[in-house]
Every structure is written in structure tokens, then in C-alpha cells.
Amino acid sequence: MTVWDRPEPPTRPVPLDRERIVAAAIALADEGGLEAVSLRKVAARLEVGPMRLYGYISTKEELFDLMVDEVHAEILPEERPGEWREALGLxxxxxxxxxLRHEWLADLLGGRPSLGPNALAVGEATLAALDGLADIDTVMRAVETVNAYSTGAIRREIANVRAERATGLSKRDWQRASGPYLTRMLATGRYPALAKAVYDGTEVTAEESFATGLNWVLDTVAANLDRSSA
Structure with missing residues (x-):
């Protein structure tokens, strides 16, 4: 029986439910990452004994599933755009x-599909946006392609955010510190393609980079949908 099927215990003298447990776990994860989350620490945050939680959640993995599903409620838009490209992009x-609000989410993206009601609603909205445009196998490959790009780009961005926090160096500070070494290496002439990228490339924000890459992926999806429907 999954955590989604298992009923909650009856109310006891100290009010407790999965909603409160998940909210406390998310607060801990937002503060210190997934390593800061344990049933013992969540119980301490709620000022209850750890054994109380086992009536609601059996394992830490179940807790993570509930946390991911709760955040999926933030992902689902209130109104679904009518056009598939706008819907997938949104x-x-x-x-x-x-x-970016919950950095720990990046560590849990890309694994087995989340089966909570909010995650299922996001999955439904994604597939519904492409419904009727191609056969189901083509639609599934399109969704997988967009998800693979998004997951990889998000993880890279979060990794950079964490590196800045761990080192205390902003991106600009890191570039200044690394600049002399990189300049010497590029001056050897062994890395002409890298030199062109460094000296001639346009620097963009993480948001701009994500949007550009996403548009290229959606262009590819559009081309394959057109071929499939031809």
C-alpha cells in the first residue's frame, strides 16, 4: 500500500496530520537541504515524539515523495494555456x-515518476497539452525530451547556486579569481574554440540561458510533431 492509499490515524491530543508533517519537512529542507531532513528532526520541529510520525509516514523516502508532491502544487498553473508550446514552456x-525556491527539489527530479495527486495533475496537464497532435508514443518522447532538458538545466543552475554559497564567491568573483590562469592557458593556442567562446561569446543570465535552450528543444519537438502528423 502506498502512502497515498494509507489513511491517517485518528486525531490525538496533540494535533498532527501529514500536511503539518510535510510542511515541517519542507521548511527543514529549505533551510539545510535533504540531509537536514529526518523523521527525528521533523518530530522535533513539531514538538512530538518520533514514533508519532510512523502512524503517518513509514520511511524517509515516503516523506520525500510527499514533499515533492507538495511542491508540484506550486508548479501547476491555475489556468492551462490553450497552445501546446506555451503550456509545456510554462x-x-x-x-x-x-x-529555485526549494533547491532540494533538483536532487529529486528525474527519478521515478512521482505518483502524488499534484504530480499526477502536472503530468496530466503536460500530456493533455499534446493530446491529438500525434500518436501517444511520439507524445511521450516529446514530453521526455522536454523534461530531460529542464531537469539537466535546473540541476546545473542549482549546482552553481550552491557553489557560490559554499565558496562565498559570486560568479563574477570566481571569474576574476580564475581569469589569470585561464588567460595563460588560452594564450598557449591549444584551445582555439574555447578562446573564441570566452572572448567573443555573449554572457547571459541563467534565466536567459534556460529560456533559449527550452525554445530550441520545443522547436525540435514541433518539427517531430509535424512529421508525425504528416
Whole structure:
């Protein structure tokens, strides 16, 4: 029986339910990452004994599933755009913003599908946006492609955010510190393609990079949908 099927215990003298447990776990994860989350620490945050939680959640993995599903409620837009490209783009951007609010989400994206009601609603909205445009196998590959890009780009961005926090160096500070070494290496002439990228490339924000890459992926999806329907 999954955590979604298992009923909650009856109310006891100290009010407790899965909603409160998940909210406390998310607060801990937002503060210190997934390593800061344990049933013992969540119980301490709620000022109850750890054994009380086992009536609601059996394992830490179940707790993570509930946390991910709760954040999926932030991803699902109130109104679904009518055009498939806008719908998939909106969901990808909302996933990125949710991960920036809850950095730990990046560590849990890309694994087995989440089966909570909010995650299922996001999945339904994603597939519904493409419904009727191609056969189901083509639609599934399109969704997988967009999700793979979004997950990889989000994880890279979060990794950079964490690196800045761990080192205390902003991106600009890191570039200044690394500049002399990189300049010497590029001056050897062994890395002409890298030199062109460094000296001639346009620097963009993480948001701009994500949006550009997403548009290229959606262009590819559109081309394959057109071929499939031809």
C-alpha cells in the first residue's frame, strides 16, 4: 500500500496530520537541504515524539515523495494555456522557479515518476497539452525530451547556486579569481574554440540561458510533431 492509499490515524491530543508533517519537512529542507531532513528532526520541529510520525509516514523516502508532491502544487498553473508550446514552456519555467525556491527539489527530479495527486495533475496537464497532435508514443518522447532538458538545466543552475554559497564567491568573483590562469592557458593556442567562446561569446543570465535552450528543444519537438502528423 502506498502512502497515498494509507489513511491517517485518528486525531490525538496533540494535533498532527501529514500536511503539518510535510510542511515541517519542507521548511527543514529549505533551510539545510535533504540531509537536514529526518523523521527525528521533523518530530522535533513539531514538538512530538518520533514514533508519532510512523502512524503517518513509514520511511524517509515516503516523506520525500510527499514533499515533492507538495511542491508540484506550486508548479501547476491555475489556468492551462490553450497552445501546446506555451503550456509545456510554462510548466518548465514554473518547475525551474519552484526549484529555485526549494533547491532540494533538483536532487529529486528525474527519478521515478512521482505518483502524488499534484504530480499526477502536472503530468496530466503536460500530456493533455499534446493530446491529438500525434500518436501517444511520439507524445511521450516529446514530453521526455522536454523534461530531460529542464531537469539537466535546473540541476546545473542549482549546482552553481550552491557553489557560490559554499565558496562565498559570486560568479563574477570566481571569474576574476580564475581569469589569470585561464588567460595563460588560452594564450598557449591549444584551445582555439574555447578562446573564441570566452572572448567573443555573449554572457547571459541563467534565466536567459534556460529560456533559449527550452525554445530550441520545443522547436525540435514541433518539427517531430509535424512529421508525425504528416
Amino acid at each position: 510548466l518548465a519555467h514554473r518547475t525551474r522557479l519552484a526549484a
